[in-house]
Amino acid sequence: MSERKEPILVVNNLKKYFRTKKGLLHAVDDVSFTIDEGRTLGVVGESGCGKSTLGKTIMRLTEPTGGEVFLQGEDIVSMNEGRLRKARLKMQMIFQDPYSSIDPRMSLAQIISDPLKVNRLCSSKNEIDERVDRMMRIVGLAPRLRESYPHELDGGRRQRIGIARALVLDPKFIICDEPVSALDVSIQAQIINILMDLKEEKGLTYIFITHDLSVVKHISDEIAVMYLGQCVEKAPSEELFLNPVHPYTKALLAAIPVPNLSKRHARPTVIKGEVGNPIDPVPGCRFAPRCDYATQKCTGRNPELREVAKGHFVACVLYNGEM
Amino acid sequence: MVMNKKPLRSMSPLQETIYRFSQNKVSLIGLAVVLLLIFIIIFGEFISPFENGVKQNIRMRLQGPSAEHWFGTDAYGRDIFTRVLHGTKYTMMIAFPATFIAEVIGIILGACAAFYSRWFDNILMRVLDVFQAIPGQLLALAVVAALGGSLFNLVIAMLIARIPASVRTARSIMLSLVGQEYIDAARSYGSRDYHLIFRHVIPNSLGAMIVSMTINLSAITLQVSSMSYIGLGVSPPTPEWGALLSEAREFIITAPHLIIFPGIAILLTALSFNLVGDGLRDALDPRLRD
Amino acid sequence: MDTLNNTLLKVENLHVVYKARRETVYAVNGVSFCLKKGETLGLVGETGAGKTTTAYAIMRVLPDRTARIVNGIIEFEGYNLLDVPENLMRHGIRGEKIAIIFQDPMSALNPIMKVGDQIAEALKFHNKEDLSPERIEEQVDRTLELVGIQKERKYDFPHQLSGGMKQRVVIAIALVCEPVLIIADEPTTALDVTIQAQVLAMIDELREKLGTAMILITHDLGIVAQMCDNVAIMYAGEIIEIGSVEDIYSGKMQHPYTAGLFGSLPDLEKKTDRLHPIEGLMPDPTDLPKGCKFNPRCPRCMDICRNVQPEFTVEGTHKVACHLYGSGKGRGIDE
Numbered sequence: 001m002s003e004r005k006e007p008i009l010v011v012n013n014l015k016k017y018f019r020t021k022k023g024l025l026h027a028v029d030d031v032s033f034t035i036d037e038g039r040t041l042g043v044v045g046e047s048g049c050g051k052s053t054l055g056k057t058i059m060r061l062t063e064p065t066g067g068e069v070f071l072q073g074e075d076i077v078s079m080n081e082g083r084l085r086k087a088r089l090k091m092q093m094i095f096q097d098p099y100s101s102i103d104p105r106m107s108l109a110q111i112i113s114d115p116l117k118v119n120r121l122c123s124s125k126n127e128i129d130e131r132v133d134r135m136m137r138i139v140g141l142a143p144r145l146r147e148s149y150p151h152e153l154d155g156g157r158r159q160r161i162g163i164a165r166a167l168v169l170d171p172k173f174i175i176c177d178e179p180v181s182a183l184d185v186s187i188q189a190q191i192i193n194i195l196m197d198l199k200e201e202k203g204l205t206y207i208f209i210t211h212d213l214s215v216v217k218h219i220s221d222e223i224a225v226m227y228l229g230q231c232v233e234k235a236p237s238e239e240l241f242l243n244p245v246h247p248y249t250k251a252l253l254a255a256i257p258v259p260n261l262s263k264r265h266a267r268p269t270v271i272k273g274e275v276g277n278p279i280d281p282v283p284g285c286r287f288a289p290r291c292d293y294a295t296q297k298c299t300g301r302n303p304e305l306r307e308v309a310k311g312h313f314v315a316c317v318l319y320n321g322e323m
Numbered sequence: 324m325v326m327n328k329k330p331l332r333s334m335s336p337l338q339e340t341i342y343r344f345s346q347n348k349v350s351l352i353g354l355a356v357v358l359l360l361i362f363i364i365i366f367g368e369f370i371s372p373f374e375n376g377v378k379q380n381i382r383m384r385l386q387g388p389s390a391e392h393w394f395g396t397d398a399y400g401r402d403i404f405t406r407v408l409h410g411t412k413y414t415m416m417i418a419f420p421a422t423f424i425a426e427v428i429g430i431i432l433g434a435c436a437a438f439y440s441r442w443f444d445n446i447l448m449r450v451l452d453v454f455q456a457i458p459g460q461l462l463a464l465a466v467v468a469a470l471g472g473s474l475f476n477l478v479i480a481m482l483i484a485r486i487p488a489s490v491r492t493a494r495s496i497m498l499s500l501v502g503q504e505y506i507d508a509a510r511s512y513g514s515r516d517y518h519l520i521f522r523h524v525i526p527n528s529l530g531a532m533i534v535s536m537t538i539n540l541s542a543i544t545l546q547v548s549s550m551s552y553i554g555l556g557v558s559p560p561t562p563e564w565g566a567l568l569s570e571a572r573e574f575i576i577t578a579p580h581l582i583i584f585p586g587i588a589i590l591l592t593a594l595s596f597n598l599v600g601d602g603l604r605d606a607l608d609p610r611l612r613d
Numbered sequence: 614m615d616t617l618n619n620t621l622l623k624v625e626n627l628h629v630v631y632k633a634r635r636e637t638v639y640a641v642n643g644v645s646f647c648l649k650k651g652e653t654l655g656l657v658g659e660t661g662a663g664k665t666t667t668a669y670a671i672m673r674v675l676p677d678r679t680a681r682i683v684n685g686i687i688e689f690e691g692y693n694l695l696d697v698p699e700n701l702m703r704h705g706i707r708g709e710k711i712a713i714i715f716q717d718p719m720s721a722l723n724p725i726m727k728v729g730d731q732i733a734e735a736l737k738f739h740n741k742e743d744l745s746p747e748r749i750e751e752q753v754d755r756t757l758e759l760v761g762i763q764k765e766r767k768y769d770f771p772h773q774l775s776g777g778m779k780q781r782v783v784i785a786i787a788l789v790c791e792p793v794l795i796i797a798d799e800p801t802t803a804l805d806v807t808i809q810a811q812v813l814a815m816i817d818e819l820r821e822k823l824g825t826a827m828i829l830i831t832h833d834l835g836i837v838a839q840m841c842d843n844v845a846i847m848y849a850g851e852i853i854e855i856g857s858v859e860d861i862y863s864g865k866m867q868h869p870y871t872a873g874l875f876g877s878l879p880d881l882e883k884k885t886d887r888l889h890p891i892e893g894l895m896p897d898p899t900d901l902p903k904g905c906k907f908n909p910r911c912p913r914c915m916d917i918c919r920n921v922q923p924e925f926t927v928e929g930t931h932k933v934a935c936h937l938y939g940s941g942k943g944r945g946i947d948e
Contacts, residue, residue: 046805046806046807046808047776047805154894154895156894157894184659184660185874186659186874186877186891187890187894188877188890189877189878189888189889189891190892193887193890214879214880214881215879217881218879218885218888241881251807252806252807254810255809255810256806256835256881257809257810257813257833257835257836257838258835258839258881259833259834259838259875260862261838261859261862264838264839264858270807270811271811274777274778274808275775275805275807275808
């Protein structure tokens, strides 16, 4: 691979396995990628593909089973508690559920100022108040809501609180774990616009985890498609939508209901079967049981990510050197 | 369904709970009784001096209620009203501290168990299993039998009998809280474990814990009384309610007022704590919020 | 009266309120629409728009304690459902003529009952023809196969099935009595995209085969484009725009709220830099604004919008309740 300028995050062979009654669940299995500063990596996949676990593992909210995560050159995985707390100042997370992700017993001002307080970043109360006010302005929360409590607000505004809380530490890098999927479309668009404006203003880097392909296309520079814990395809956003290569990506794209009449009644090719469980998986392509193009070659060996076009990587034996 | 209704005034969850509790009439009655009990504990001496309750007067024995003796007199001619009045103090002196300490220990151990689920939780649960294998009443009896029946020892006995249950309650409440995303969020912005426990987990569990406390309080009141009733509680002539009942046993036919008034006191106390607990539970339940 | 044309369901001027302690929530405010046999109507709107309340009113399953239907007619096969006694509703209509598919398949199924038995139960409850146990069993097998589940799986419990399979079972329960109208309340919102595509394709196919009419409640304009013949857009308890899919998606004579909904969606086909969301929030249903309910959020709000409730402007099958169009006189509840 050619030398890149200053990747802010490097993830190498990250693994997270969970012990379950039925066996070892490979939630994230050997995922690698890098993100350059100021870019957005979209991570898409269906439920159970490990995309949320990936986010939490990078944050080390769950301990990885194996692999490395470098944030600006520092290895997150091997850090001790104290250094991890320091590193987390640069790396924050926005959560999916605007209801369970904020403490119902705190007022807005308390929620947003809590990161400053626990890290002892501000010396005076005035300074804290000032920063809280600034954050509320940035995410579009009216100042009169300062002393309100979360249960008085709707999902959209609660999600703004979550964004303000993540931003108050001035992080460089933010993991957005399905930040808009619990919201109504019109509110969803408001939040996406805020996130995109922030990225522009502050030069933020995002990992944007979602199951919604149209959202991910809109916001991402690069997209990684995950299936059962593995990354099956990774490409620049435009490229992925124009030339999807992996059969799963193709199926995923075909399955989106498009809000216009051009594809009406042109029934898309629906892929068969359902997402399985990555419990004690045998080597081989995990999509093979649902894949129309599966052959003998798909089993026995994990397909590796290979570059099929510039910056476009696919893990599918159909494209192993034959292209 | 929360819309952009402009809040007239912001209510903190605490204020809202108080408001909602105040809407519940039955629980307010319960609260009034509880307040009356506290009033009696503090000002009992002024209502009827303790002296009236221990002074024996054989000529006045086993009299029914009258203007002079509102609840009548017992076998030694002592004023039952005064004895019930002061009994409040003794019963509550055991029940309040026992409940409070049991809850505090429950909250701390429960929070640690929920938080350090890997090893601490396992050990704690096995220890509690051992305690809970013996019925609480029996355990309390054993403690009093070994240490002797004083107020202090009764508190210890109640604690040992009650702590396992309150730890379990606290643990299950806190386990559901530890799984909430805001705990993950707080950890991701740098909160240490004690921050998580004391700023997020415990404050959020308090509502449910207060409810369990009121229920426990009424259970302990009953348990203290039943201990005294079988003669393992406070020693006579201390007018503890259960002891009053116990003394009244022989006269249940001839002088039923001996048993009725302390009985009513126990019943009212247990009931009103339960009512307060129910009211609090409803006031705190977010699903009932509109 | 149009008894000759094949109108199946006619809802007229439906008003539903919820009474909370001291507040009245105006959930549905004068909804009117018509559904012909075999037709699919999409009911589109965001949370709190009154879609589900409308559906529950038709099924008469609103919570007794709080909800009141204050006004309106729900005419189904010529009868006003609001006058039908509960007993007849339960045995003759609900489940038998009108079936409902809920959003969350897990809570719609009984977790301790085999799925086959749950389908059979629906059938037994409405067993008019005195089917023998064998015939019922046969019918269950057939229905399961219809929704794409092998009949051997009827002995499974709900937790043994995946989300998509569970929703298929729910659909099987809805279909087993061969209703003439299905109300599907966000039937695929809880499912993954590829599974959603499977379930939608299946629903569409079955509907065509059985000729069942459907009210599809959704917030997803993509699903509507694929599935529906007619669309009603709801906002704050009112239908603000109704017409055929072509009317709605052509973009001509669009209600500003509909335009806002489309503007909120990222376009998959061309690159847009910025989304154009609707600013602000849904109005408080206990305190709805005067005039057009959308006026506080409307980018094209005029003076008249703040005072006068707009009537429908009609153009063919397309009706829009907005002062921007027509002369404000165009009145048309139904043809």
